[in-house]
Amino acid sequence: MRVFIAFQVNKEVRNQLHRLQLDLQALNRRQKLRWTNPVGFHVTVEFLGQKSLEEVKQISAVLDQVAAEATPFNLWLARIGGFPNASAPKVIHVRVQDEKNEAARLRHQILLPLGISEKAHPWQPHITVARNPQGKYVDGLSLVKCEPITWGIESMYLIKSELQPNGPKYTIISTHNFGQAKL
Numbered sequence: 001m002r003v004f005i006a007f008q009v010n011k012e013v014r015n016q017l018h019r020l021q022l023d024l025q026a027l028n029r030r031q032k033l034r035w036t037n038p039v040g041f042h043v044t045v046e047f048l049g050q051k052s053l054e055e056v057k058q059i060s061a062v063l064d065q066v067a068a069e070a071t072p073f074n075l076w077l078a079r080i081g082g083f084p085n086a087s088a089p090k091v092i093h094v095r096v097q098d099e100k101n102e103a104a105r106l107r108h109q110i111l112l113p114l115g116i117s118e119k120a121h122p123w124q125p126h127i128t129v130a131r132n133p134q135g136k137y138v139d140g141l142s143l144v145k146c147e148p149i150t151w152g153i154e155s156m157y158l159i160k161s162e163l164q165p166n167g168p169k170y171t172i173i174s175t176h177n178f179g180q181a182k183l
Contacts (some may be wrong), residue, residue, distance in 0.1 A: 002161045002172065003056060003165065005045040005063065005110060006104070008125065010151045013077065014038050017094060020080065020146055021129050022052050024092070027140035033092070034131040043096055043125050045107050045156060046116065060158055060174045062113045067156060067176035073102040073127070076150040080141055082123075088135050093126035094146050103153070110156075154178050160167065 008018070018038040022105055026037065048059065078097045082089020096103075111118065132138060155177040162169045 001051060001053075001056065002049060002163070003059070004047040004137050004159055004161060005059075006042040006157050007045065007075065007153050008157060009041045013127075013149050013151050014041050015040055016077065016147055016149050017127060020094065020144055023144045024130065024138070024140050025144070028138055031132070031136065031138065032134060033138070034040055034133065034167070036128050037167055040168065041127050041129075042157075042158055042159070042170070043066060043103075043127055045103075045125075046111060048114075048116075056173060057157070059114065060176075062110065063158060063174065064180075065113070065178040067178050068108050068180050070106055070109075070178040072152055072154040072178050073100070075103065076135060076148050077127075077146050078148065080120050080129075080144055080146050081126075082132075082138065082141060086141050088137055089132055089141070090135050091128055092130040092141070093128050093131060096125045097126060101138075101152070106156075108140050148164055151170060 021035055051059065075096045075098050078095040080094050082093065083091040104123055107123060110119070155175055157175055158173045160171045160173050
């Protein structure tokens with residue numbers, strides 16, 4: 001099964017991102033952009049790819065250990081952008097940030113025991129709002145503003161991703177709440 005580790009967003013963030021999508025849709029009616037279903041908004045910590053059931057159990061055990069020692073922190077919506085660049089993005093996203101780089105530190109603590117090396121490029125936490133398969137110019141990326149809404153991260157999730165014709169279907173496999181260390 002295809003799996004990834006993620007942080008969820010709350011309703012306020014989901015609504016803000018959906019408003020942003022509607023603003024961008026109005027400016028790009030002729031573009032063939034694929035919009036993310038708001039139900040699926042999340043911050044990917046790491047995409048792990050195809051894993052067996054046994055590997056999923058091992059990953060979940062590592063997430064339990066890391067989450068037990070983790071403390072809650074806040075993320076906030078920072079700015080809209082695109083990969084690989086904002087002028088002709090393949091992915092339209094909203095970057096997220098936190099005050100003390102806690103998300104990146106937590107990610108490192110997850111990757112190390114899983115034997116995954118940090119990628120050559122730095123991790124850029126974000127929420128995908130649309131895909132632009134043709135990589136053409138997208139109107140409004142510099143005009144549409146994103147409110148810097150803050151939300152709390154108190155857990156992380158192992159999620160199964162099933163690719164379907166109308167977009168991926170996400171199913172939570174396991175939830176890992178922070179600060180559940182056994183004394």
